[in-house]
Amino acid sequence: MTIEIPSPVLVLLVGPSGAGKSTFARRHFRASEVLSSDFCRALVSDDEADQSATKDAFELLHLILAKRLQRGRVTVVDATNVHASARRPLLEAAQLFGVPAVGILFQLPESVYQNRNQQRPHRKVQSDVIVAQVSSLKESLAGIENEGFARLYRLTSVTDSDSVIVKRLVTG
Numbered sequence: 001m002t003i004e005i006p007s008p009v010l011v012l013l014v015g016p017s018g019a020g021k022s023t024f025a026r027r028h029f030r031a032s033e034v035l036s037s038d039f040c041r042a043l044v045s046d047d048e049a050d051q052s053a054t055k056d057a058f059e060l061l062h063l064i065l066a067k068r069l070q071r072g073r074v075t076v077v078d079a080t081n082v083h084a085s086a087r088r089p090l091l092e093a094a095q096l097f098g099v100p101a102v103g104i105l106f107q108l109p110e111s112v113y114q115n116r117n118q119q120r121p122h123r124k125v126q127s128d129v130i131v132a133q134v135s136s137l138k139e140s141l142a143g144i145e146n147e148g149f150a151r152l153y154r155l156t157s158v159t160d161s162d163s164v165i166v167k168r169l170v171t172g
Ligand SMILES: Nc1ncnc2c1ncn2[C@@H]1O[C@H](COP(=O)(O)OP(=O)(O)O)[C@@H](O)[C@H]1O
Pocket: 015, 016, 017, 018, 019, 020, 021, 022, 023, 024, 116, 117, 119, 120, 121, 161, 162
């Protein structure tokens, strides 16, 4: 699958923990283009797994997002984004700055998330957290077409996600 990336753009990665979002972001985007909720948690608390830092981490993420979109930078949000309520303020920021939003949905078999989570060297999440994220994602996918994304790309198998080509569109 070829994913077309205009510039500027807001890219939302959407998928449960273990989907491979951070790996995907590292592979296809520059480090400075990626805003990760885990990294923002670490910035405010020195611990990317500290759930008590989530609110502060997202405030920081939204602040940096607004600065980047205002500057017309390609920006990828690497967070689970499985709830419509998490995506909404991000999409609103894109709209405010007139930047199109592209969604990349990781809709892999749940066993992939669970296996990858188990194989993580550190920071495994509880398996029932992933179960809940999968169910939230399924629920919120029903209306995702109407949330304001310019394009949605669905990765429905490991082969799909591993063979993605990111094509940067030349604009201007
Ligand atoms: N395409 C892939 N093939 C094999 N292993 C992968 C792939 N993507 C991620 N992983 C592994 O799965 C685990 C979770 O990946 P990660 O990118 O951190 O997921 P997420 O950010 O969605 O939680 C990591 O240990 C990573 O090395």
